[in-house]
Amino acid sequence: MKIYDRVEEYVETPDDVGEYKMPEAYDMVENVNQEKRFFVAMQRYKDPEAKDKMNPFAEQEAWEEHQIGKSKLQFGSKDKKPSSDEYQYVFEDTIDFVKSSVIEGTQPEDDSNKEDIKAKDILKRELQDERKTLPIFKFRDELLKAVEEYQVIVIVGETGSGKTTQIPQYLHEAGYTAKGKVACTQPRRVAVMSVAARVSQEMGVKLGHEVGYSIRFEDCTSDKTIIKYMTDGMLLREFLGEPDLASYSVVMVDEAHERTLSTDILFEKFSDYFDSAPIFKIPGRRYPVEIHYTKAPEADYIDAAIVTVLQIHVTQPPGDILVFLTELQAKIFEPTPEGACKVVLATNIAETSLTIDGIKYVIDPGFSNQRAGRSGRTGPGKCFRLYTSYNYMHDLEDNTVPEIQRTNLANVVLTMKSLGIHDLVNLDFMDPPPSLHQKLY
Template sequence: MKIYDRVKEYVETPDDVGEYKMPEAYDMDENVNQEKRFSVAMQRYKDPEAKDKMNPFAEQEAWEEHQIGKSKLQFGSKDKKPSSDEYQYVFEDTIDFVKSSVIEGTQPEDDSDKEDIEAKDILKRELQDEQKTLPIFKFRDGLLKAVEEYQVIVIVGETGSARVSQEMGVKLGHEVGYSIRFEDCTSDKTIIKYMTDGMLLREFLGEPDLASYSVVMVDEAHERTLSTDILFGLVKNISRFRPDLKLLISSATLDAEKFSDYFDSAPIFKIPGRRYPVEIHYTKAPEADYIDAAIVTVLQIHVTQPPGDILVFLTGQEEIETVDEILKHRTRGLGTKISELIICPIYANLPTELQAKIFEPTPEGARKVVLATNIAETSLTIDGIKYVIDPGFSSANQRVGRSGRTEPRKCFRLYTSYNYMHDLEDNTVPEIQRTNLANVVLTLKSLGIHDLVNFDFMDPPPSEALLRALEQLFALSALNSRGELTKTRRRMAEFPLDPMLSKMIVASEKYKCSDEIISIASMLSIGNSIFYRPKDKQVHADNARLNFHTGNVGDHIALLNVYNSWKETDYSTQWCYENYIQVRSMKRVRDIRDQLQGLMERVEIEICSNASDLDAIKKAITSGFFHHSARLQRDGTYKTVKNPQTVHIHPSSGLAEIRPWWVVYHELVLTTKEFMHQVTELKPEWLVEIAPHYYQLKDVEDSGTKKLPKGQGRAAL
């Protein structure tokens, strides 16, 4: 009986570890229900009373949590200790448990408030101590006196001279706020407002005298962006009839004299920033290949120089990936002969989680080399950089400032001292002298400035560029024959886009495809940062990209397919990874699209879809980009219809192998050739139908009768 009782007790005792309980697998008629059997069998068994029992899935759950943790983007050091705020967050989650233990002698509830106050006091003292160590601190009184005495001041502050983050310790959006394209974090209490130059330019449209501001500070003035150059002329003008307006022009370069002369001999206030000396090294002889020279210099520094990270400036993504690959190959070949070299690229199209790696602390015994574009000249400050390698394209003095901030450092220039003195330009050509001025003209005319030739530009653009912009705007129906703004232009003005994109959106109302067009416009606004092409997975990335071109629909429709596919997956991050698409770029596209959709309601354009009529979508695209049309030639190249020049379809285009007779393109990019980016096929008669004031029948006649090389060209009629 004892044995029987023990066996019975064992059977009746639930044991989720020693055995698996197959769920009921029969239906109401006592027949085996295979569907139920397998579906339930795949579910994890959960016992609500099993809190104290051993969890048979603990190891698997721990592994899953570890993998999920790795997939989440984290900034900063992996070994960073939790801050006091993080501990407080944990305690808030268990506040009931803490209160239940009051009788055990825990601290009073208001002690946490005291701790918060003490922590803030400590932070405030630390910030004050940090301020006192900055070079600008001893110039503080002099700067305040100069601001009070003069209306306009040019401030030259070198790298590391005055930047302190979290200085005021106030809630963001109250005393201190910011305004960017998709977010306005300000309130009635805001005293200091940070914004981009583009946002300030748009504020001029609503408040031409900037009456709500008493001080305007233009930072990074040396970058000379299109918006900044327009702002210079506008703020200079209003400062003459608003003596109460203070204007501070801040630059980190040595061209202060030019800013001073432009602003009527404004005084220059100089603040030294480099705390330690920087050794500058030039090559003894010119280098034929700066890429190879940069790689050799990195390895030479790594082997011969004391510890410290390296920053290498390169021109773009392709060069960075090339140097990355060669460095990895050479360091692998050296094996244990050298210490570890951690290679960290940084460029705009790189996924955010990979960009964040440049800020991680370098492990002991290793050295980090950062391969960067000019984004690292002013936009980023990377701690630990001791050596800078400069191939010598521009901003040489700015790049020197990336070193010498906390200890003596070195800058290696891959050119001779003679080249530096005689061959390099002091500054890059301002954007306003090398870009399309259609937006500039529209902005100035919207502000009531019609005498464009005599507008007070710091560096006036070529008069030919202004004439081309006026011609383009007239063709887009934004200006009439007298150069005045039209009703179409006023609708276009609501959209913070290039005039061609704005016209495309306005035209979509006619073709009943506004829903598709704002998606395409949003994708085009991002530029070429949608697709990601890893060096080791280029074939997979190219195949994923071509999947969106099924049916040879053209690049614009392919972009629409990308957005719609992402939307159908409920904006899935995993889908982006699988298709080699930038998650961050797609989220920005969604923000832009939401903004455009709201603006369309303001200008009373109905949101309607016409996804099945591709010709209607293409006509809307052509309405904005008709002057960007090209025709296939006998040699397989293309020639633009107006202002003829030879161009090529970019190899990344879905139409690169198809080569239609007529195409419309988004933009031209000059690399090894003049390439058309974002290309779509069109019918030539559309040009006369859509823009009869710009094209005549003779411009498009005989388009389908010319004999073309075998295998080239596709009938568009």
């Protein structure tokens, strides 16, 4: 009886107990539980959430879930509460869109668009007010009158007077762009691009439309362009295709004092009109600039510049610093973060044409007399010269040596020949190249 009870208990025992059991003899047809026989095989393809419904893809789905879990490996405790994203997407450039219904006039613009328009109007008014504070503004009417009377005008303006950005706009406002484009040349590419961007902002137009620029390998102009900034070399190229420059009503050769090769060649093209040209003198500096000299000559100006930067940062009131040493990049125009001091290292490209907001201190190793004007444009400033007062008065050149006197003459000869200037020997150069006769013959 006890044996029978044990057998009955064994038969009723669930299959999932943690002990080994002798398998049934499935080869015996009689008294074989077929459901129990295929239980293991059926369990393999059974979805636990589908109750009695079979899922032939359960194994594949379980494998895929396992692989996906490995690809999304996460650290930390499993019961950690999900948190929101710590970072937001930041776009450097955005595109403004407008609904078609707004364009068609069937739906008014929303409040956000109105706020944008209001902000742009405020910025435009501020820019117009700032234009009136420039030293050249008081000479506007007198300058336009002289342009109407004379074919060539010589303008002598200090740095920061506003001549580069304002004169082309004055000419446009006076109606000269109705007769042709207004051209303004610059010796350097960065100056061309930055000035064009500034003028387009002041006029409230898109860069490349009414205001554009042209530099080597890049032409940011269109059929709408009426004010065009370009390098002096690009204007020479336009002479080749249009010798009379008939598409222009006024040509402005800016930064002529730098005496680049292209500028000097342009002077030769216009030299017949110089004798009767009036001269305008425009003050430039709106704020005082203190000049400081070293008490003794510096042996290593790079080391002296670094020391001076640190010395200014520690001992002087807050303000950005401009050092004339190495290459200039467009990043210099970005505003300085609060509580920081921006130090700009630049070649003589920053000497003229460009105004860098926030510059209060200038460090000049001693290659030009104009660099003090880089400070004092937007507020009082100081210029620290890494040479003595005696060196400044006796050793430094007053002006830059013209490029035509220090460059290979092969390019000079070919350029002037292409422009129709053939008698180079008897040409009345502003500053003739050295040994021109010997090199030509």
